[in-house]
Amino acid sequence: MTDFLFETVTDKKKPYVESLRKLLGQFRHPFTEGDHVGIKLHWGERGNKGYLPPDYAKEIAGWLTAHGAKPFVFDTTVLYSGGRRTAEDSLNTAAHHGYTAEFLGCPVIIADGMDGRDVVSIPGGYKHFKTVQVGNIFDKAQGFVIFSHFKGHMVSLFGGAIKNLSMGFASRAQKQRMHSDYHPVLDREKCTRCGVCVNVCPTKAASISEPDYPEYDLKKCIGCAQCIAMCPELALQIFWNSDMTVFQEKLVETAAAVWKKINDKAIVINALLNITVECDCLAGKNPVIGPDYGFIGGYHPVEVDAESLKMTGPKIFEKVHPGIPWQRQFSYARQIGF
Numbered sequence: 001m002t003d004f005l006f007e008t009v010t011d012k013k014k015p016y017v018e019s020l021r022k023l024l025g026q027f028r029h030p031f032t033e034g035d036h037v038g039i040k041l042h043w044g045e046r047g048n049k050g051y052l053p054p055d056y057a058k059e060i061a062g063w064l065t066a067h068g069a070k071p072f073v074f075d076t077t078v079l080y081s082g083g084r085r086t087a088e089d090s091l092n093t094a095a096h097h098g099y100t101a102e103f104l105g106c107p108v109i110i111a112d113g114m115d116g117r118d119v120v121s122i123p124g125g126y127k128h129f130k131t132v133q134v135g136n137i138f139d140k141a142q143g144f145v146i147f148s149h150f151k152g153h154m155v156s157l158f159g160g161a162i163k164n165l166s167m168g169f170a171s172r173a174q175k176q177r178m179h180s181d182y183h184p185v186l187d188r189e190k191c192t193r194c195g196v197c198v199n200v201c202p203t204k205a206a207s208i209s210e211p212d213y214p215e216y217d218l219k220k221c222i223g224c225a226q227c228i229a230m231c232p233e234l235a236l237q238i239f240w241n242s243d244m245t246v247f248q249e250k251l252v253e254t255a256a257a258v259w260k261k262i263n264d265k266a267i268v269i270n271a272l273l274n275i276t277v278e279c280d281c282l283a284g285k286n287p288v289i290g291p292d293y294g295f296i297g298g299y300h301p302v303e304v305d306a307e308s309l310k311m312t313g314p315k316i317f318e319k320v321h322p323g324i325p326w327q328r329q330f331s332y333a334r335q336i337g338f
């Protein structure tokens with residue numbers, strides 16, 4: 001059943017907590033008293049300017065507590081260098097962005113553990129992934145709120161609920177399995193040999209020795225795309241080792257496997273606010289490309305993302321990320337019964 005909730009923020013003052021409160025008040029929430037409920041979100045990479053402020057997570061945590069649930073906020077560690085590669089760094093970055101237990105009124109944790117090894121394999125049964133490896137969060141929560149910042153993304157066109165469930169829950173190994181289909185290619189005419197790509201590469205796949213241009217060792221490259229994202233001259237392009245639709249399918253398979261585990265006690269909220277070109281994983285400039293619309297809530301991530309994209313229109317993202325077969329996310333989700 002298609003069932004959406006929408007609260008606009010037009011003419012309201014930031015942060016739009018009142019609109020979120022109204023949206024939460026409309027949910028038929030599936031949680032019961034005493035449930036531990038994980039709020040899955042992204043607190044932003046260190047140096048990122050587009051992430052959502054913690055006021056919204058605080059509102060959701062307060063709403064859950066008022067219904068007798070025991071909320072906590074969580075994310076997983078990431079592949080690339082920066083402020084979220086280890087659990088300790090990620091918690092420091094969260095605190096720096098205001099995501100503290102003190103402010104939120106609930107704990108903040110890393111789903112794959114302080115050493116990134118607290119992971120679990122769950123059934124997939126799909127063409128790319130027979131199993132999917134994710135942070136071991138299922139024993140810690142009986143319910144979930146998938147709270148996502150809806151914005152652009154360089155390989156999936158947009159990032160919303162599907163991506164939050166997929167990359168957001170994935171272990172580092174699973175992230176790598178999804179990212180393994182592309183690597184950087186250099187345009188020498190644009191490259192100034194500044195070395196940024198070398199500094200941000202987490203696997204030392206990128207190297208440069210004066211006076212040469214940088215080189216990328218494809219045996220070491222894990223396709224995290226951080227060099228591509230951080231190059232100040234846009235001198236690096238994505239080269240797909242396989243059909244670009246494969247990434248979209250892998251993203252969807254991981255999300256579908258997670259959703260199968262949690263769907264009987266989960267709600268989904270997308271924040272169509274501060275809609276930036278790139279995801280919150282990147283530090284530095286990240287221009288806003290659309291107005292603040294509001295919050296879309298619902299009971300299925302694919303439907304909430306489809307409704308979000310209907311509201312913004314795909315064109316704002318296609319202009320900045322041309323050629324991405326994003327439609328495959330929806331057709332493949334239908335195909336595999338997600």
Ligand code: SF4
Pocket residue numbers: 186190191192193194195196197198214230231232233234235236
């Ligand atoms: S970051 Fe870009 S401009 Fe700088 S060395 Fe790497 S490819 Fe060249």
Ligand code: SF4
Pocket residue numbers: 183184197200201202203204205206216220221222223224225226227228
């Ligand atoms: S060279 Fe590969 S591993 Fe290194 S930053 Fe670029 S994409 Fe990531």
